[in-house]
Every structure is written in C-alpha cells, then in structure tokens.
Amino acid sequence: LNDFLFELLRQTPPPSSPTGKETKFYYATQVKGSPPVLLLFMNETKFIPDTYQRFVEKQIRGKFGFTGVPLTVNFRKRKN
Numbered sequence: 001l002n003d004f005l006f007e008l009l010r011q012t013p014p015p016s017s018p019t020g021k022e023t024k025f026y027y028a029t030q031v032k033g034s035p036p037v038l039l040l041f042m043n044e045t046k047f048i049p050d051t052y053q054r055f056v057e058k059q060i061r062g063k064f065g066f067t068g069v070p071l072t073v074n075f076r077k078r079k080n
Contacts, residue, residue, distance in 0.1 A: 001028050001064075005040065008059055017047040026078050035070040041078040048075055 005028050014023040024043040031037050038060070042048070057073045060066065 001030070001038070001060075004060075004063055005056075008056065012055070014042075014048050014052050017044055023048065032072075035072065036066065037072045037074070040073065040075050042075055043078065045075040045077050 005025060009025045014025075016022055021044065026041045026043070028038055028040045031039050040056070053073065053075060057071065060073060061069075061071060
C-alpha cells in the first residue's frame, strides 16, 4: 500500500498549500478490515481538496480491487 501510494503521489502530487508549503505524505495504514478503512498520514491535510481525495481513493480502488466495496480513505495530520 505504501509503495503504491508513494509512487502515486510522486507522479501526481497533491497541490501545495496557499502558503507555498509542500504537502508531504508519510505513510498509510489499514485500521479496519470490514469494510476497509485506510488512514493516510500527512504533514498538512486541511489544504488537500476533495477532488484530490477522491482521486486517491479511485486509484486505490482500481489497484487493489475495491470496486463496489464501501472503502473509506481518511487523511490525517501526523502528530509530532
């Protein structure tokens, strides 16, 4: 999952924040199995648009065969 997400974010990075700070992805984890819930930890989540979140979810669905499954992908700010 992390390898796929790092490659996806490298190819299509999230937009920068209005302050110009780069949005960084740290890691992803599956916190629930049925239905699957994924958490993606980032340095800043409030500037990630809904369209980009839907894009990431669609890519995960296509790669891992979650078509028709109620998949939840949450973006969370990593605690320091």
